[in-house]
Amino acid sequence: MAVSAESFAFVADLVRRRSAIQLAPGKEYLVESRLLSLAREDGAADVDAFVRTVRSSAKESDFARIVEALTTNETSWFRDSAPFAALQSYVVPELIAARGTSARLKVWSAACSTGQEPYSIAMTLADCLPASASADILATDLSEQVLAKAREGRYSQLEVNRGLPATMLVRHLSRVGAEWQISQALRNLVTFRQHNLLDLPPIGGPFDVVYLRNVLIYFDIATKRAILERLRRVMKPDGILMLGAAETTIGVDDAWIRVPVGTGSVYRPNRPLAASVPISTVPQPRTAPYSSVLTRGAHS
């Protein structure tokens, strides 16, 4: 049985409030297919019955499972290539020129999914940072499930085949049974932490470089703008932002300058928010009252 209009409305509202992901009418098939395995796990007759039980029992863990199931975790190594080429050809040279050869760069990979993005950043930095410089990479995502995989750093042959050059494979991964594991040295460069982009930015900044790729596309314009404004608070004034190929700050938050680099673009704040700007002046996501059980928990 297809998911009912009532169940769809409940799930869409839950997911929007907790992740800002928009499930517009017409996405019923997505809810149906993504929640089917949860319904089966719980022994429910179908997705509609599963949603009805979740609504009546109102368990936090069920709400979290539903939100996780509706996130899209699609990713790959060196995805779109341009943001990694730019890191090597433009970002690192610029930042090292400004900070000196013993700089310690802080990089944030926000919405990192299963880790291919931050590990691709780490591999690129291993090739282009001066020996006396170093980097800390913070990688965050809403989903605990993808973070667990990212921390483990183990990938199937199929996953490895999606964009990882053979030279990088032999340098940075080793075989473990049928899988490949990221080297300990590379894993040491990356700290994984749960973080919801609707919350205040994570501690660990101010950041020199932020990768925020292929996640703004799921949000409405007010949410995109609020996230970009909060981001400026935790970026160095000359920091650099990388967005996904289908994403831009233009027409969303005009306080960024687009800099064409190679076949892509990077963004720099043209109006960094001074640390003295009170946090309350930064627009927060709408938090219309609904039900206390649907209020997002705090994320560190």
Ligand SMILES: C[S@@+](CC[C@H](N)C(=O)[O-])C[C@H]1O[C@@H](n2cnc3c(N)ncnc32)[C@H](O)[C@@H]1O
């Ligand atoms: C399509 S993946 C992009 C992964 C990677 N950045 C890339 O470009 O390959 C989108 C990721 O955003 C995460 N996400 C969705 N909503 C989020 C939110 N509100 N806060 C943090 N992460 C979120 C999802 O869990 C998912 O892993």
